[in-house]
Amino acid sequence: MTDALLVETRTAPDAAWWRQAAVYQIYPRSFADANGDGIGDIPGIVSRADYLRDLGIDAVWLSPFYPSALADGGYDVADYRDVDPRLGTLADFDDMVEALHSRDIRVIVDIVPNHSSDQHEWFQEALAAGRGSAARDRYIFREGTGPDGSEPPTDWDSVFGGSAWERVEDGQWYLHNFAVEQPDLNWDHPEVRADFLKTLRFWSDRGVDGFRIDVAHMLTKDLSEPLPSRAELDAMDRTSGTHPMIDRDDVHEIYAEWRAVFDEYDPPRTAVAEAWVETPERRAKYASAEGLGQAFNFDLLVADFDAAQFRSIIADNLQQAQATGSSTTWVLSNHDVTRHATRYGLPALNGRLVKQGTEWVKAGGPAEGLDRDGGLRRAHAATLLLLGLPGSTYLYQGEELGLHEVAQITPEQRQDPGFFRGAEFDGLGRDGCRVPLPWTAQGSSLGFGAGGAHLPQPAWFAQYAVDVEAADPSSTLSLYREALRLRHLLQTDETLEWIDTGRADVLRFARPNGWQVVSNFGAESFDLGADAADVVLASAALEGAALAGEATVWIAPAGLSR
Incomplete structure (x- = not known):
């Protein structure tokens, strides 16, 4: 045996549950619909609590369930300390926490700190207050360019395509790195910092065990004049901690404040950073014990089904965990990427996905369509490998059923701003991995709810329904349940020997x-x-x-x- 890797646990056992946890991501609007309105909700999660227990997971992570206009699937948050009334109430949330905790399942919630919704009371106040107001200082407003200020302050693009600036009625422009309905917050403002500390305590006091931090690397910005052009910005070093927009060293001052809040609780609340950064050294800063404590490792999301790539990624990330004292995370699917059963069924895995007729193909690559059986076979193999590794594993709802991406969604039915604004989220946006789950082989929404579903479920979803797979010992669901049951026997020291x-x-x-x-x-x-x-x-x-x-x-x- 060679290449031994050891990561020592530095925290008490009851506080270290997250280090090797199997965490199940719930996209609430597509998980289970209790009231039949076509949208998944918090009572729907409660109704499936036994399913989650029987699956054998250690925690659930809920994508945003806050009040939202749904400009970006709930990541446009109008109120950080409430539940969207279409999804339930705070009392429903408390019932869900109790239901999951009583089944030994911990609860992680999404925090979206880079931007709010344009419906947030702060932004509405900023619009009403006008130029030079204190309310506008909570966001990033600038004057336009050109003789009459009708041109945006810079030529920057948003993640979802188009300009990163939007003009308001009085002529000023505000920055939105994502959708136009998601104005960036000004993290130099003390009220912004204080309000998020209040939010962390609010949910921690309600029994939340941890937090997933959305785009954790983008909060702080240096917008000193003159602002650079897009070309100048793209040419700047993203590994020094001094880039004006991305992965700045000063963001860790914020997370040190958050860590102090997390440590007020017993056991301390956990956190994991979504930080798309350039180097392992940069990622390690988010995973430090003085900060968030853990950072997502997304390397396998862009890897082929290839032994050399897997071994290199595994070894590299275990070494990173050893250096930080954290544990790594393993991810094959989530709400932002094409499901891995589909990725592994395509002829080339690292290009952009497009639809040819009703099949997935790679742009610029071979014209062959999706190999469904081969993709699922490789997905099973990759998942079983990951569940055997030291570190935590994040599973995305529906992968335990072997679901493929849904390509057959018409433009009229789509919801993802990445699709409408030309962003290249695998060519067709992210709706295909967000289609509501099939619970039964029969019914108008395959058991998702008493009515329809907010995204169309294809007919072939029926063969992947929970009731079908639960009765089949050879199903994907049965494989996941047995793997998660046995996985606890593997979890000793975080050691791996090749x-x-x-x-x-x-x-x-x-x-x-x-x-x-x-x-x-x-x-x-x-x-x-x-x-x-x-x-x-x-x-x-x-x-x-x-x-x-x-x-x-x-x-x-x-x-x-x-």
Whole structure:
């Protein structure tokens, strides 16, 4: 055995639950609809609490459920300390926390600090107050350019396409790095900083166990005049901590204040940063014990189903965790990317997705369509590999059913601003991974609710319904349930040791208590020899003592109680 990696746990066991947790992301509007209005809600989550318990997860992460005009799927927040009335009430939220906690499931909520909704009371006040007002100082307003100020302050683009500036009635412009309905907050303003501390305490006092921080790397900005052009901005170094807009060192002053709030609670509240930064050293700053404590590792979202890529990413991220004292995170799907069963079923995985007829293809790549069976087979293998790794794993709702991306959504039915404004979220926007879940093979919305669904469910969703898969021991759901049940037996020290397999396309590693994971990324089977007798879980049936191609197995140490 070689390449031993060890990450020491620095916190007490009851405070360290997050280090190797399996966290299930719920996109509330698409999970379960209790009142039949076509939109998922908080009571719907409560109604499925037993399902979440039986799945075997350690925590749920809720994407935004706050009052919102839904300009960006709820990430345009109008009130950070309330529940969208279409999704329920604060009393419903409290019932959900109680229901999940009673089933030993912790609760993580999304915090969206870079921007608010344009419907937020602060922004409405800013619009009414006019130029030079204290209310406008909470946001980023500037005068326009040109003889009459009718041109935006800079030529910057927003993430969703088009200008990053929007003009208001009195002629000033405000900055929005995302949708026009999402004005950026001014994090130099003391009221902004104080209000978010109030928000963190508000939800922590209601029993929330942790927070996922949206675009954590973008809060602080240096907007000293003269403002740079887009070309100048793009040419600036993003690894020094001094970039005017991205990943500035001074953002960590904010997170130090947040950490002080988290540590007021017993056990301390946890946090994980969504930080798309350039280097491991930059990411480590967000994962420090003095800051948020953990940062997302998104490297596998842009990797092929390839042994060399997986091994490199795994080794690199475990080394990063060792350096910070944090634990890494493993992610294959979320609400912003194409589902990995679909990504792995395409001929080339790192380009932009487009639709050709009713099939997914890669722009500029081969014209072959989606290999559904192959994509799902590779997804099973990759997931079982990830669940065997040290660190936390984030699962996205529906992946436990083996759902593919939904491509057949008409422009009239789409909701994602990335689609309408030309942004390249895999070519078709993000609605395809946000389609409401199928709970039953029958019904107007396949058990999602008594009515319809806010995004169209394709007919083929029925074969992936929970009631169908729960009755099938060979289903994706059954695989996830068994993997999550057994996963707790693997969670000892955060150690991994690679074992040479003699093949570049087969990865094998051991955990400290003797558990082994073997993943065959190739097409040719791999002989497990005598170890085949100790296989306790496989993503595909063994062929005698041989591990099939594109498959993963878990091998338990002899004599271990299962």
